[in-house]
Amino acid sequence: MAQALSAQVSLSVRIGSDASTNRATGFKECNNICFNNKSWISTPLGLKAKNVQLKYQFKVQSTSVQQAGKSKVSVTPLELENAKEPPLNLYKPKEPYTATILSVERIVGPKAPGETCHIVIDHGGNVPYWEGQSYGIIPPGENPKKPGTPNTVRLYSIASTRYGDSFDGKTTSLCVRRAVYYDPETGKEDPSKQGICSNFLCDSKPGDKIKITGPSGKIMLLPEDPKATHIMIATGTGVAPFRGYLRRMFMEAVPTYHFGGLAWLFLGVANTDSLLYDDEFNSYLRDYPDNFRYDKALSRQEKNKSGGKMYVQDKIEEYSDEIFKLLDSGAHIYFCGLKGMMPGIQTTLKRVAEERGENWDEKLSQLKKNKQWHVEVY
Numbered sequence: 001m002a003q004a005l006s007a008q009v010s011l012s013v014r015i016g017s018d019a020s021t022n023r024a025t026g027f028k029e030c031n032n033i034c035f036n037n038k039s040w041i042s043t044p045l046g047l048k049a050k051n052v053q054l055k056y057q058f059k060v061q062s063t064s065v066q067q068a069g070k071s072k073v074s075v076t077p078l079e080l081e082n083a084k085e086p087p088l089n090l091y092k093p094k095e096p097y098t099a100t101i102l103s104v105e106r107i108v109g110p111k112a113p114g115e116t117c118h119i120v121i122d123h124g125g126n127v128p129y130w131e132g133q134s135y136g137i138i139p140p141g142e143n144p145k146k147p148g149t150p151n152t153v154r155l156y157s158i159a160s161t162r163y164g165d166s167f168d169g170k171t172t173s174l175c176v177r178r179a180v181y182y183d184p185e186t187g188k189e190d191p192s193k194q195g196i197c198s199n200f201l202c203d204s205k206p207g208d209k210i211k212i213t214g215p216s217g218k219i220m221l222l223p224e225d226p227k228a229t230h231i232m233i234a235t236g237t238g239v240a241p242f243r244g245y246l247r248r249m250f251m252e253a254v255p256t257y258h259f260g261g262l263a264w265l266f267l268g269v270a271n272t273d274s275l276l277y278d279d280e281f282n283s284y285l286r287d288y289p290d291n292f293r294y295d296k297a298l299s300r301q302e303k304n305k306s307g308g309k310m311y312v313q314d315k316i317e318e319y320s321d322e323i324f325k326l327l328d329s330g331a332h333i334y335f336c337g338l339k340g341m342m343p344g345i346q347t348t349l350k351r352v353a354e355e356r357g358e359n360w361d362e363k364l365s366q367l368k369k370n371k372q373w374h375v376e377v378y
Helices: 196-203 236-250 278-287 312-318 320-328 341-355 360-369
Strands: 009-015 033-035 038-040 052-058 060-062 071-074 097-106 116-122 134-138 146-150 154-157 171-177 209-216 229-235 262-269 292-298 332-337 373-377
Touching: 097 196, 116 196, 134 171, 134 196, 154 171, 154 196, 154 236, 171 196, 171 236, 229 236, 229 312, 229 320, 229 341, 236 262, 236 278, 236 292, 236 332, 236 373, 262 278, 262 312, 278 292, 292 312, 312 320, 312 341, 320 341, 332 341, 341 360, 341 373, 360 373
Parallel strands: 229 262, 229 332, 262 292, 332 373
Antiparallel strands: 009 052, 033 038, 060 071, 097 116, 097 209, 116 171, 134 154, 134 209
């Protein structure tokens, strides 16, 4: 792991355990959206492992008045806040940057379908990025579809803030699920057709070299309005950019960014063993109950109102009235995960809109026009 930062206090951040914190939701009837006796209306747009512990030493300090008494992690270098535009394509496929693997940790339990790893990479501060951007990874070896040429770039959403897991601006983190191919005839795993890049990443060891490109992407950038409402909808490793958002909002002491809005995360996974960064999210729920909501859809453990599997769109439907009110008030909504998540979500939102007497196509067009709609699927 990264070296300790000018140590004063030691903190252990546990990733992905089954521990949970009870949440008092308590939405009460009011003209606006209310949560824990606080009214939520976004600023209208246009108005301006499990059981894995990462241990770091760092200074803690009190932050904004709104979050008085909460201790946050000091970050450096604060010059990373000065850029007016996000860094884009600093390194391209023909001239990638060679970084170093710091750690690879499995962050799901034994009953999770498949393997997901949290991978920390040292880029030495040479490949800066903003929350919501992606890195490209070029696995070693030849492209099996084009012998004699290198493997192609595979994009991964970054799962940390611009300061990285070591809070010094020199690392980045990826959340990677090992791609597994099952033979359709036998139903058995076929090792010869596994995901080249995800296997390379999950099998890497500390000290291994890795070629990265980027950063890339503007769609998922986190708006800097500290009072904005953010509705984040993820399936599986699609939670990666949202982990970065939430660390910036609730974990890091950035002098120029004091979050006072509402962040609402919906995460769809198979079961409790598949939950990613669950302890981090539960700690925010405990420490910032007025600013964070966290709802999970466990498809293999929960049933929806029709008795079928509970998918993330079922959770969205459950809270649809609140979600639509927040969107009408300027909230940003984000979707990240496999492409297959979107048809079900779109169908649900369309049905809900029609039940409310609204035209979903017109509403969606307006959300996109207002830059409230953010989608990154793969």
